[in-house]
Amino acid sequence: xxxxxxxEEKLPLFxxxxxxxxxxxxxxxxxxxxxxxxxENTVITTGIGCWGKAxxxxxxxxxxxxxxxxxxxxxxxxxxxxxxxxxxxMGDGDGITIGGNHLIHAARRNVDLVAILVNNLNYGMTGGQxxxxxxxxxxxxxxxYGHVENGFDVCRxxxxxxxxxxxRGTVFDVVQLDKLIGKAIDHKGFSFVxxxxxxxxxxxxxxxxxxxxxxxxxIKDNTVSREKAANMTxxxxxxxxxxxxxxxxxxxxxxxxxQKVIDSLKGGDRA
Amino acid sequence: MGEFRxxxxxxxxxxxxxxxxxxxxxxxxxxxSSEVAETSSIRLPQVSGLYVQxxxxxxxxxxxxxxxxAGKKSYTATSGPGLSLMAENLGVAVMGEIPCVxxxxxRSGPSTGLATKPAQGDVLxxxxxxxxxxxxxxxxPSSVQDCFDLMVxxxxxxxxxxxxxxxxxxxxxxxxxxxxxxxxxxxxxxIERNEPACDxxxxxxxxxxxxxxxxxxxxxxxxxKVNGSMHDEWGRPCARPDNADAIIRHLSEKIEAHAEDIAIxxxxxxxxxxxxxxxxxxxxxxxxxxxxxxxxxxxxxGVLQIVTLWPxxxxxxxxxMRQAKAVVVPELNLGQYIGEIAKRNPGNIPVRGVNRIDxxxxxxxxxxxxxxxxxxx
Numbered sequence: 001x002x003x004x005x006x007x008e009e010k011l012p013l014f015x016x017x018x019x020x021x022x023x024x025x026x027x028x029x030x031x032x033x034x035x036x037x038x039x040e041n042t043v044i045t046t047g048i049g050c051w052g053k054a055x056x057x058x059x060x061x062x063x064x065x066x067x068x069x070x071x072x073x074x075x076x077x078x079x080x081x082x083x084x085x086x087x088x089x090m091g092d093g094d095g096i097t098i099g100g101n102h103l104i105h106a107a108r109r110n111v112d113l114v115a116i117l118v119n120n121l122n123y124g125m126t127g128g129q130x131x132x133x134x135x136x137x138x139x140x141x142x143x144x145y146g147h148v149e150n151g152f153d154v155c156r157x158x159x160x161x162x163x164x165x166x167x168r169g170t171v172f173d174v175v176q177l178d179k180l181i182g183k184a185i186d187h188k189g190f191s192f193v194x195x196x197x198x199x200x201x202x203x204x205x206x207x208x209x210x211x212x213x214x215x216x217x218x219i220k221d222n223t224v225s226r227e228k229a230a231n232m233t234x235x236x237x238x239x240x241x242x243x244x245x246x247x248x249x250x251x252x253x254x255x256x257x258x259q260k261v262i263d264s265l266k267g268g269d270r271a
Numbered sequence: 272m273g274e275f276r277x278x279x280x281x282x283x284x285x286x287x288x289x290x291x292x293x294x295x296x297x298x299x300x301x302x303x304s305s306e307v308a309e310t311s312s313i314r315l316p317q318v319s320g321l322y323v324q325x326x327x328x329x330x331x332x333x334x335x336x337x338x339x340x341a342g343k344k345s346y347t348a349t350s351g352p353g354l355s356l357m358a359e360n361l362g363v364a365v366m367g368e369i370p371c372v373x374x375x376x377x378r379s380g381p382s383t384g385l386a387t388k389p390a391q392g393d394v395l396x397x398x399x400x401x402x403x404x405x406x407x408x409x410x411x412p413s414s415v416q417d418c419f420d421l422m423v424x425x426x427x428x429x430x431x432x433x434x435x436x437x438x439x440x441x442x443x444x445x446x447x448x449x450x451x452x453x454x455x456x457x458x459x460x461x462i463e464r465n466e467p468a469c470d471x472x473x474x475x476x477x478x479x480x481x482x483x484x485x486x487x488x489x490x491x492x493x494x495x496k497v498n499g500s501m502h503d504e505w506g507r508p509c510a511r512p513d514n515a516d517a518i519i520r521h522l523s524e525k526i527e528a529h530a531e532d533i534a535i536x537x538x539x540x541x542x543x544x545x546x547x548x549x550x551x552x553x554x555x556x557x558x559x560x561x562x563x564x565x566x567x568x569x570x571x572x573g574v575l576q577i578v579t580l581w582p583x584x585x586x587x588x589x590x591x592m593r594q595a596k597a598v599v600v601p602e603l604n605l606g607q608y609i610g611e612i613a614k615r616n617p618g619n620i621p622v623r624g625v626n627r628i629d630x631x632x633x634x635x636x637x638x639x640x641x642x643x644x645x646x647x648x
Contacts, residue, residue, distance in 0.1 A: 007507075010507070039494045040490070040491070040492055040494055041490060043341075043489050045337075055496065055498075056507065056508055059494070060494065061489045061494050061495060061496070062496045062497070062498075062506075063337065063340060063489075063496075063497045064496070064497065064498045064499055064500060064508075065333060065336075065360070065363050065497075065499050066333070066359055066360055066362075066363055066499060069329060069330065069333045069359075069360060071330075072297075072325060072326075072329070072330035072331075072333035072334045072337070073333045073334070073336065073337040074337060075297075075323065075325075075330075075333075075334045075337065076295070076297060076323075076333065076334035076335060076336065076337025076338035076339075076340075076341065076345070077337040077338065077340060077341045077489060078337075078341075079295070079321055079323060079334075079338060080295055080321070080337070080338035080339075080341035080342060080343040080345075081341040081342060081343075081488075081489060081490045083490060084341065084489055084490050101326050101327060101330075102326060102329075102330050104326075105325070105326035105330070109323075254323075258316070258321060261316050262316045262319050265316055265317050
């Protein structure tokens with residue numbers, strides 16, 4: 001039962017009406033439940049931000065650290081105890097902006113953990129300022145005349161950094177999201193899922209995208225599958241969310257490789 | 272029986288950490304601490320431990336805390352610029368009450384400063400480097416033997432008080448080579464984590480109503496939450512004013528109330544001393560030498576070496592000052608610890624600093640000069 005993993009006394013969720021975070025949390029807990037992971041052998045680490053509050057609502061072990069640093073906390077946890085199932089939850093401000101350095105190195109280092117980056121295109125918690133994924137021309141609290149920078153394509157960054165599993169979904173297509181998170185869990189190594197999610201309170205309001213249902217429609221209308229995107233021009237893809245699996249390959253993870261080093265030195269523990 | 276070895280301070284710290292049971296290192300290389308990283312990368316996998324080099328000191332500190340929460344005694348080594356970056360997550364270890372040991376081999380600052388030269392400029396940063404009210408334990412070695420023995424003590428304090436401990440070395444001690452006895456396990460007292468024994472359903476990692484709560488580790492039957500935000504006894508977020516007040520007081524009191532138990536000081540020729548040198552770390556070696564020279568000249572000089580810099584060993588400092596005609600404080604900074612000593616001045620005893628900030632060690636002659644001036648008064 002997914003309720004076994006939900007700390008019900010902390011409900012209702014503090015997230016705004018129309019926020020996608022609850023949908024992502026449910027998809028994650030459904031997958032954890034389906035695989036029979038226990039509260040004892042699961043650790044959920046979070047950064048700081050709206051999505052960073054997700055650990056408040058789970059009954060598993062959790063670690064709520066600092067803004068942008070969830071991945072290095074997870075790295076230590078997983079390497080110290082490889083039997084744990086470690087999930088790292090980050091927002092776009094957290095994961096790719098202040099924590100961008102940790103993200104690319106985590107992708108390269110390939111520790112066996114799952115990272116879920118919920119991208120709502122702005123800093124929700126602090127009131128709607130621009131982040132590293134805010135698109136050019138978008139209005140935010142700190143780009144009142146239109147954003148002059150380009151936003152990251154997060155999956156391309158993580159893929160280029162060497163992660164063996166990279167995928168993107170949206171909170172509109174929950175069936176696909178469930179599958180992507182499931183595949184990420186079952187893939188050994190650093191497995192990364194970006195989830196496009198609406199922030200009607202800030203990004204939606206600032207950019208006149210309408211209320212929560214309209215924003216959901218906006219995400220749907222701008223989503224393109226990876227297969228379809230392959231036949232589209234860069235101009236046609238501007239402002240679109242390409243979904244699907246971008247990388248899925250076997251690659252020896254850090255823990256396995258390091259264990260081989262330890263085993264090669266065996267011949268009596270030299271304490 | 273222990274084993275006589277000839278090694279560098281930085282290398283002895285690695286051996287001390289491993290002897291204390293540390294099995295996880297996360298760090299980022301920086302002069303003059305890099306030998307700790309290098310020797311750890313050699314030694315840890317030999318004892319089924321793990322070395323990981325992170326992308327920066329921010330990530331290193333995070334990985335260290337994560338590994339400790341997952342049950343491995345963990346450490347890192349850095350120098351001033353790295354300590355500045357580690358300050359952020361040092362606060363997580365303080366707030367989450369997760370044991371770990373942070374070695375700072377001090378070099379000249381601020382900024383890049385003199386990257387290969389000694390200094391003691393991080394004394395106050397070690398105490399107050401992370402934001403917010405808190406207390407912390409800081410130990411200062413002055414020999415290669417200290418690098419081994421005190422490192423074991425650092426891990427012991429860390430587990431015993433559920434706190435990060437800063438091992439505040441300096442370039443003089445880090446790169447010093449001298450004889451050291453690497454003690455065997457049976458010669459060492461190792462304090463292990465106080466793990467819970469209650470029913471897992473009743474486990475509250477932050478309920479300190481009956482003394483410091485036991486700390487479990489991820490993967491045990493005891494499920495728990497670590498939270499850098501204000502939290503209740505389960506580690507769940509809690510923003511109640513009375514709770515925040517209690518937590519901040521607890522973080523301070525759990526260490527300050529045990530200051531006397533944590534205090535480590537050393538006295539040399541203090542019985543009849545009139546001129547008292549109060550010193551620590553690399554500068555303590557110069558102070559000892561100056562004291563001996565002063566004695567040769569018939570001056571009643573003595574040394575109080577402070578090994579536990581924080582919490583301040585108030586009792587020992589006050590005692591030393593009561594008998595002193597003058598106090599001399601040699602430091603490789605403009606006077607960072609002298610303020611703590613001046614605060615404990617029982618009357619109007621002159622308290623004089625001998626300071627050096629040019630990247631060179633303090634020479635005994637510099638200290639002797641001040642001793643002679645004070646003795647002549």
